[in-house]
Amino acid sequence: MLKITxxxxxxxxxxxxxxxxxxxxxxxxxxxxxxxxxxxRQDAGMFDVSHMRVVDIHGENARNFLRQLVANNVDKxxxxxxxxxxxxxNPDGGIIDDLIIxxxxxxxxxxxVNAGTADKDIAWITSQRDKTTPNxxxxxxxxxxxxxxxxxxxxxxxxxxxxxxxxVTENLKQFQSATFEQYFIARTGYTGEDGFEIILPANDAxxxxxxxxxxxxxxxxxxxxxxxxxxxxxxLYGQDMDETTNPLESGLAWTVDLKSERDFIGKQxxxxxxxxxxxxxxxxxxxxxxxxxxxxxxxxDQAGNEGEITSGGFSPTLNQxxxxxxxxxxxxxxxxxxxxxRDKKLAAKVVKYPFVRNGQILI
Amino acid sequence: xxxxxxxxYTKSHEWVKSESDGTVTxxxxxxxxxxxxxxVFVELPEIGRTLAQKEECAVVESVKAAADIYSPIAGEVxxxxxxxxxxxxxxxxxxxxxxxxxxxxxxxADLANLLDAQGYEKTLESEEH
Numbered sequence: 015m016l017k018i019t020x021x022x023x024x025x026x027x028x029x030x031x032x033x034x035x036x037x038x039x040x041x042x043x044x045x046x047x048x049x050x051x052x053x054x055r056q057d058a059g060m061f062d063v064s065h066m067r068v069v070d071i072h073g074e075n076a077r078n079f080l081r082q083l084v085a086n087n088v089d090k091x092x093x094x095x096x097x098x099x100x101x102x103x104n105p106d107g108g109i110i111d112d113l114i115i116x117x118x119x120x121x122x123x124x125x126x127v128n129a130g131t132a133d134k135d136i137a138w139i140t141s142q143r144d145k146t147t148p149n150x151x152x153x154x155x156x157x158x159x160x161x162x163x164x165x166x167x168x169x170x171x172x173x174x175x176x177x178x179x180x181x182v183t184e185n186l187k188q189f190q191s192a193t194f195e196q197y198f199i200a201r202t203g204y205t206g207e208d209g210f211e212i213i214l215p216a217n218d219a220x221x222x223x224x225x226x227x228x229x230x231x232x233x234x235x236x237x238x239x240x241x242x243x244x245x246x247x248x249x250l251y252g253q254d255m256d257e258t259t260n261p262l263e264s265g266l267a268w269t270v271d272l273k274s275e276r277d278f279i280g281k282q283x284x285x286x287x288x289x290x291x292x293x294x295x296x297x298x299x300x301x302x303x304x305x306x307x308x309x310x311x312x313x314x315d316q317a318g319n320e321g322e323i324t325s326g327g328f329s330p331t332l333n334q335x336x337x338x339x340x341x342x343x344x345x346x347x348x349x350x351x352x353x354x355x356r357d358k359k360l361a362a363k364v365v366k367y368p369f370v371r372n373g374q375i376l377i
Numbered sequence: 378x379x380x381x382x383x384x385x386y387t388k389s390h391e392w393v394k395s396e397s398d399g400t401v402t403x404x405x406x407x408x409x410x411x412x413x414x415x416x417v418f419v420e421l422p423e424i425g426r427t428l429a430q431k432e433e434c435a436v437v438e439s440v441k442a443a444a445d446i447y448s449p450i451a452g453e454v455x456x457x458x459x460x461x462x463x464x465x466x467x468x469x470x471x472x473x474x475x476x477x478x479x480x481x482x483x484x485x486a487d488l489a490n491l492l493d494a495q496g497y498e499k500t501l502e503s504e505e506h
Contacts, residue, residue: 303438328417
C-alpha cells in the first residue's frame with residue numbers, strides 16, 4: 015500500500031501521472047515535465063513535498079545534541095529562523111542523509127529529512143539521543159504538509175495568496191524562515207530559483223494549493239524537480255551520495271566543519287580519509303542523454319577508481335545533456351572525457367557546476 | 378484512447394503501416410509516448426542495415442528514460458525520419474505521424490503475424506492488470 019500526501023486526490027484531479035517514489039504515490043508530471051521545468055525557471059511552479067519528513071527536536075540541550083549529530087556546525091545558527099544545510103554521518107563518515115536544520119529557539123530545532131530515509135533517520139537520531147541526551151523530545155510531524163513554491167515570481171504569488179505574509183517574509187534572506195499564522199515559510203528550495211518552502215497543517219494543504227493554482231502557479235511534479243535540481247547542481251540522496259560515500263567526495267566539503275574543536279559523528283573518519291574521487295559536472299558534447307550509473311573514462315583512471323555518472327539527464331534550459339559524475343580527483347575542469355552509452359563512447363566536457371542558477375546558464 | 382485500425386502493432390508498442398510500394402513505416406504508439414513522457418533524443422538506425430525480427434535498432438529517450446525500438450519484422454532499413462533528430466517532441470505531439478524508420482520487408486507475409494488494433498488493445502488491458 016503506497017503512502018499518500020494530503021494532496022493525493024488533488025493531483026489526480028489535475029491529471030497528474032502518478033508514480034511510486036520510495037513507497038509514496040507522487041505526481042511525476044501533470045502533462046509535460048519540460049513545460050513544468052520552464053515554468054519554474056521563468057515564472058512560478060509548485061511542488062508537493064509533503065512526503066519529506068519534518069522532525070522537531072524539543073528540549074534544553076537541543077543545540078548541544080545537534081553539534082555532535084551532524085557534520086555542519088549548528089553554532090552558525092544564531093538568529094531565530096535561520097537554516098543550515100548539513101549531512102548526518104555514520105561513524106565511518108558515510109552519509110546517512112542530507113537535511114535542513116532550522117533554529118527556532120534554544121529548546122526547539124526543526125529538521126527536514128528525505129522521505130526515503132525518514133524512518134532510518136528517526137531511528138538513528140533516537141538512538142543517539144538515548145545515549146547522550148535522554149530528555150530531548152524527537153517529534154516526527156505527521157500532521158504537517160509541505161509545498162515548495164519556486165521561480166522568479168514565486169514569492170510574489172505567495173504574498174498574493176496569503177495576505178499578510180509579505181510584511182513577514184519580504185526581508186528574509188536565503189536560508190531564513192518566518193512564521194505567519196499557521197504557515198512556516200522558509201526562503202529555501204531545490205530548484206536553483208528564488209522561492210519558498212512552506213510547511214503548513216495537513217488540513218490546509220488542499221486549500222492553499224488551489225489558491226496558488228488560481229493565482230497562476232503551475233503544478234510541477236517530481237520529474238521537473240529532478241531536472242531543476244540537477245541543473246542547479248544539488249545532490250540527490252541515494253544517487254549522488256549514500257552511506258558508502260562521504261561528503262568530501264560528494265561535492266559537499268563546504269557543508270562540513272572540520273576546523274572547530276567540536277567533535278561530531280564521522281569526524282575522525284573524515285580526517286583520516288584519503289579522498290580519491292570528486293563530484294564534478296559533465297556537459298555532453300555528442301548527441302544523446304547521460305544517465306546515472308554510466309561509466310566515465312578519463313586519462314587518470316586507475317583500477318578501483320573508475321568514474322561513474324551519479325545523476326544524468328537532459329537539461330531543458332541548456333537543451334543538452336548534463337550530469338553529475340564521481341571521477342578521480344586528478345580530473346580537472348575543461349578536460350574532455352568519454353561516457354559509455356550503450357555501445358558508444360560519447361565525448362563530454364568536465365565543467366564546474368551549478369549549470370543554471372536564477373534562470374541564468376553558468377557554464 | 379483510440380487505436381488506429383488501419384495499422385498493425387507489436388507487444389513492444391511499435392506501430393507498423395503497410396505502404397503501397399511494399400515498404401512498411403514504423404513508429405511508436407500513443408501509449409508508448411505517454412509512458413515515456415517528453416522526448417528529448419532519438420537515435421535512428423542506419424539506412425541499408427539489415428534487421429532481424431525483434432532486433433534492437435533505434436532508441437528513443439525521454440526526460441525520464443531510454444527505450445529501445447525493436448524491428449517488428451525482418452527487413453532492410455530504406456529510410457529514416459531525420460526530422461526527429463532536431464524535433465523529437467513530434468513523437469509526443471502526434472505519434473502516428475512521427476514515424477521513425479521504413480523497412481523493406483524480407484518477407485511480406487510476416488506482417489500477418491503482427492497484432493491488429495483489437496489485439497493491441499487487449500495487450501494494453503492486460504498490462505494494466
